[in-house]
Amino acid sequence: MTKERTLTAQLAQEIVDRAMRAGATDAEAVVVEGDEFHTKVRLGQVETLTESQSRAVGLRVFMGQRTASTSTNDLSEASLQRLVKGAVELSRITEEDPFAGLPDASEFSERRNGDGLGLFFDDVYSLPAQERIEMARAVEAAAMGADVRIQNSDGGTFTAATSWRAIANSRGFVGEYRKSYCGLGVTPIAQDESGMQRDGWSHAARTLAKLETPEEVGREAAKRALRRLGARKVKTQRATMVFDRNVSRGIIGDIFDAVNGEAVYRHASMFADKLGEQIASPLITVVDDGTMMLEPGLAGFGTLPFDGDGLPMQRKVIVDKGVLQTYVANTYTARKLKMRSTGNASRGLAGAPGIGSGNFYLEPGTQSLREMIAEVQSGLYVTETLGSGVNLVTGDYSQGASGLWIENGEFTGAVEEITIAGNLKDMYKNIVAVANDLTFRGSSASPAIRVEGMTIAGA
Amino acid sequence: MSSAVDQSSTARSTTVFHQQFGITDRLIERCLAAALERGGDFAELFFESTASNGIGVDEGIVKSASQSHSMGCGVRVLSGERTGYSYTDELTEEKLLHAARTAALIAHSVATAGVQGLRAAPSHDLYPAVTTDVEIAQKLQLVQRADRAARAYDPRIVQVRASFSDEVRHILVVASDGTYASDVQPLSRFSVGVIAKDPAADGGKGASASGTSGGGGRRDFSWYTTERTPEHYAQEAARQAILQLTAQPAPAGEMPVVLGPGWPGVLIHEAVGHGLEADFNRKKQSAFAGLMGQRVGTDKVTVADNGTMPNRRGSLNVDDEGVPTANNVLIEKGMLCRYMSDKLSAKMMGTRSTGSGRRESYASIPMPRMTNTYMLPGEDDPADILRSVQNGIYAVNFSGGSVDITNGKFVFAANEAYLIEDGKVTAPVKGVMLIGDGATALTRVSMVGHDLALDEGVGTCGKKGQGVPVCVGAPTLKLDHMTVGGTGR
Numbered sequence A: 001m002t003k004e005r006t007l008t009a010q011l012a013q014e015i016v017d018r019a020m021r022a023g024a025t026d027a028e029a030v031v032v033e034g035d036e037f038h039t040k041v042r043l044g045q046v047e048t049l050t051e052s053q054s055r056a057v058g059l060r061v062f063m064g065q066r067t068a069s070t071s072t073n074d075l076s077e078a079s080l081q082r083l084v085k086g087a088v089e090l091s092r093i094t095e096e097d098p099f100a101g102l103p104d105a106s107e108f109s110e111r112r113n114g115d116g117l118g119l120f121f122d123d124v125y126s127l128p129a130q131e132r133i134e135m136a137r138a139v140e141a142a143a144m145g146a147d148v149r150i151q152n153s154d155g156g157t158f159t160a161a162t163s164w165r166a167i168a169n170s171r172g173f174v175g176e177y178r179k180s181y182c183g184l185g186v187t188p189i190a191q192d193e194s195g196m197q198r199d200g201w202s203h204a205a206r207t208l209a210k211l212e213t214p215e216e217v218g219r220e221a222a223k224r225a226l227r228r229l230g231a232r233k234v235k236t237q238r239a240t241m242v243f244d245r246n247v248s249r250g251i252i253g254d255i256f257d258a259v260n261g262e263a264v265y266r267h268a269s270m271f272a273d274k275l276g277e278q279i280a281s282p283l284i285t286v287v288d289d290g291t292m293m294l295e296p297g298l299a300g301f302g303t304l305p306f307d308g309d310g311l312p313m314q315r316k317v318i319v320d321k322g323v324l325q326t327y328v329a330n331t332y333t334a335r336k337l338k339m340r341s342t343g344n345a346s347r348g349l350a351g352a353p354g355i356g357s358g359n360f361y362l363e364p365g366t367q368s369l370r371e372m373i374a375e376v377q378s379g380l381y382v383t384e385t386l387g388s389g390v391n392l393v394t395g396d397y398s399q400g401a402s403g404l405w406i407e408n409g410e411f412t413g414a415v416e417e418i419t420i421a422g423n424l425k426d427m428y429k430n431i432v433a434v435a436n437d438l439t440f441r442g443s444s445a446s447p448a449i450r451v452e453g454m455t456i457a458g459a
Numbered sequence B: 001m002s003s004a005v006d007q008s009s010t011a012r013s014t015t016v017f018h019q020q021f022g023i024t025d026r027l028i029e030r031c032l033a034a035a036l037e038r039g040g041d042f043a044e045l046f047f048e049s050t051a052s053n054g055i056g057v058d059e060g061i062v063k064s065a066s067q068s069h070s071m072g073c074g075v076r077v078l079s080g081e082r083t084g085y086s087y088t089d090e091l092t093e094e095k096l097l098h099a100a101r102t103a104a105l106i107a108h109s110v111a112t113a114g115v116q117g118l119r120a121a122p123s124h125d126l127y128p129a130v131t132t133d134v135e136i137a138q139k140l141q142l143v144q145r146a147d148r149a150a151r152a153y154d155p156r157i158v159q160v161r162a163s164f165s166d167e168v169r170h171i172l173v174v175a176s177d178g179t180y181a182s183d184v185q186p187l188s189r190f191s192v193g194v195i196a197k198d199p200a201a202d203g204g205k206g207a208s209a210s211g212t213s214g215g216g217g218r219r220d221f222s223w224y225t226t227e228r229t230p231e232h233y234a235q236e237a238a239r240q241a242i243l244q245l246t247a248q249p250a251p252a253g254e255m256p257v258v259l260g261p262g263w264p265g266v267l268i269h270e271a272v273g274h275g276l277e278a279d280f281n282r283k284k285q286s287a288f289a290g291l292m293g294q295r296v297g298t299d300k301v302t303v304a305d306n307g308t309m310p311n312r313r314g315s316l317n318v319d320d321e322g323v324p325t326a327n328n329v330l331i332e333k334g335m336l337c338r339y340m341s342d343k344l345s346a347k348m349m350g351t352r353s354t355g356s357g358r359r360e361s362y363a364s365i366p367m368p369r370m371t372n373t374y375m376l377p378g379e380d381d382p383a384d385i386l387r388s389v390q391n392g393i394y395a396v397n398f399s400g401g402s403v404d405i406t407n408g409k410f411v412f413a414a415n416e417a418y419l420i421e422d423g424k425v426t427a428p429v430k431g432v433m434l435i436g437d438g439a440t441a442l443t444r445v446s447m448v449g450h451d452l453a454l455d456e457g458v459g460t461c462g463k464k465g466q467g468v469p470v471c472v473g474a475p476t477l478k479l480d481h482m483t484v485g486g487t488g489r
Helices: A007-021 A077-093 A129-144 A214-226 A245-259 A261-265 A331-337 A369-374 A424-429 B025-035 B093-104 B136-153 B230-245 B263-276 B278-282 B343-349 B382-387 B438-443
Strands: A026-042 A045-063 A066-072 A150-169 A174-192 A195-198 A201-205 A237-243 A286-289 A293-295 A315-320 A359-362 A378-386 A396-407 A410-423 A431-434 A449-457 B042-058 B061-079 B082-088 B157-175 B179-198 B207-217 B253-259 B303-306 B327-332 B372-375 B391-404 B409-421 B424-430 B433-437 B445-448 B459-463 B466-474 B477-485
Touching (some): A007 A026, A007 A077, A007 A150, A026 A129, A066 A077, A129 A150, A237 A245, A237 A369, A245 A261, A245 A378, A245 A449, A396 B409, A410 B409, A410 B433, A410 B477, B025 B042, B025 B157, B136 B157, B136 B179, B157 B230, B207 B230, B263 B278
Parallel strands (some): A045 B082, B253 B391
Antiparallel strands (some): A026 A045, A174 A201, A286 A315, A396 A410, A410 A449, B253 B477, B303 B327, B391 B409, B409 B433, B445 B477
């Protein structure tokens, strides 16, 4: 795995230079390179084993305020020539956009690499192939060994991956970083006389040293599949909901999509024109932090040295005790909204940068999940939602759901084939409790929350 | 090992991989041999090269134009139920042989199946070979016309985005079972999205709504200037947004549901399609496992997955394992009669591939997937179907759906739906979410219209992280009761 660290950045710089020589007034190039190992063990036998390497380049050029983009994974000389020529020709066809253009040079991040952030650990590849397969086998075995009602599975998986990413532009920014990833997961299938149910659990980390053990991941997966057995519908009614942190993460994540500057300037957000207003319960403080460290020397999952425009990542409070503080923006969106970029540019291979979160989370409360459940007379603990029934223009929220019914503070059995509905604008205001179980298993996270006044549609 | 490439066969050296990338039959032979050198019982090379273009208008400005090219080769080795996979995006001899030897690591037996004489597969001719040699100025006109038409529809339309994208995908599949198949697959799509805003709505509180429309397929460019014009898509998106401005919250609870023809066929795709993919059944993970030959729906229910429909988004001359696609009847008059299968599941289940082996790209392992999936028409008049409902929901358009195939529970979200009151379609409702389970849903289909329609060509089906283009379809149909999610009543 040794590699000349500047090769990616050199290639990005070279493509920018070629575009400028071809007549562009500004240019920006992205180079990504990666390798991945993935294996799946099902019923104790290796089912798939995948190993691969890939690399690709993306180019965005400006001709004044006209812009176009091209990308390819063919790095031959002829292909790179087509990449540059195509972008320059296409940019002449588009129309002038007064807000288009690269950031000012003064805005670029001073951090140009991942040094000191803890984004890359070479131990993800330290295990020999056979031991990686053993990890996948062990996570499945742990899930299947948990209970006699688990006799089938969709397999245990182990993944290790690393990637390089470099961005260069014609205003003098050149940056690159390397990331590592490893992950374990399993999807057991539980069965009894009531039928079959599947659920899964997984864990990911930047370093093997921080990866949960196969036993921990497998046990949790088994618990989740087993508790779904015997699920029934409940009657149509209004009820209290306690959202497990895996589900509340999505509900809080909808705040990010609604404060996305692009949705705001398009009138496509329920929070357009709501800056400074109380949009949620005073219990709600939401932060987006692109600089967060999980611990010294270990970056958060959403932490990077610079954003997709080459600007510094930032920490900002999005919602403070229920009051909307700011929208999130990249360079383009910031110009549209007459604000400053919040360092949220997210650059894929092709096209213009979009908007992505750093580490986005709801600050925890003081109550434990158990205490929160104990306070519910009658209601639903929602462990999973199904579908895509969220409308960020209107706030309308309607999802398929499954979970556990709560009666007098105790779980009384599994629930499925129902929908839960409300309006996000009301739901955020009706959050009456926030639990203390915030944990980062990815770049966004939320503790469990309790919401009043939603509708269940069932039998 | 038997000799590999049958040189007498036709059309070999004419693929883009031979001409542009210098892939010779000799190299293919060496790679297959390397892939089998540890005793695998099947080896396959999947070459792919895809060139795509896009152009978009946004806020009245032609803001974006893009081109991209992606290519590579995936090597697969099967050893029993085990799959070894490796891919490379560099089509050099060194990289291809390395990928073949990596994929071969899955196998460790002495016996080997060897390479059968390679022969060109029979194939269909379902679409024009190349559609991208159209001047970009013409595509530019398309998106500009859509922008104008949407704004002209109603002054409350405040935002319009329209885009046109097209691609040509070349594939070449060569496998040790004798497969030697190539195809050139065009695909294009037009999309319009609008936002409507009415400050006076809802008693002066104001209201906003969105609308989207689009379509396409494996079609010639002239489709967009004659059959489905930019104005058609723009007006449809605008109509939906304006309608939603006045939509009321949907009722909640169990009630009869009538689905309109076309895209509501996504119910068939989710409720039964995924559950009839052979891999889930072979592994006994589907709610339909073990039900072959048994009744799973009323006798009005006949469901097919048909990859052979000309020009459709889900159609293919050959699948991504080089097998010609077919018109597969899955459920006939309520009886389950076929699973959709790829080569691996067919081998394990002792059947034949149904031409359903598909993959997102060279970087992905093929799986049984749907193509164009629909319920066949019945004999009922759609007007009679609506008249038969006292109180229920008429859903004519959906934003999407999903299913948990293990318990068969599916959901889908409507973005255009109405109340049915005393047999008449009345007020538009919003936030309609339908939930049910596949096996039960089909037993509640009591009326099936004669008006089968397929969707306009916008669907992408996701499975295990891989997306592939598909079509869905259905006639007007009535389910006696389903659970409707909403906040009203």
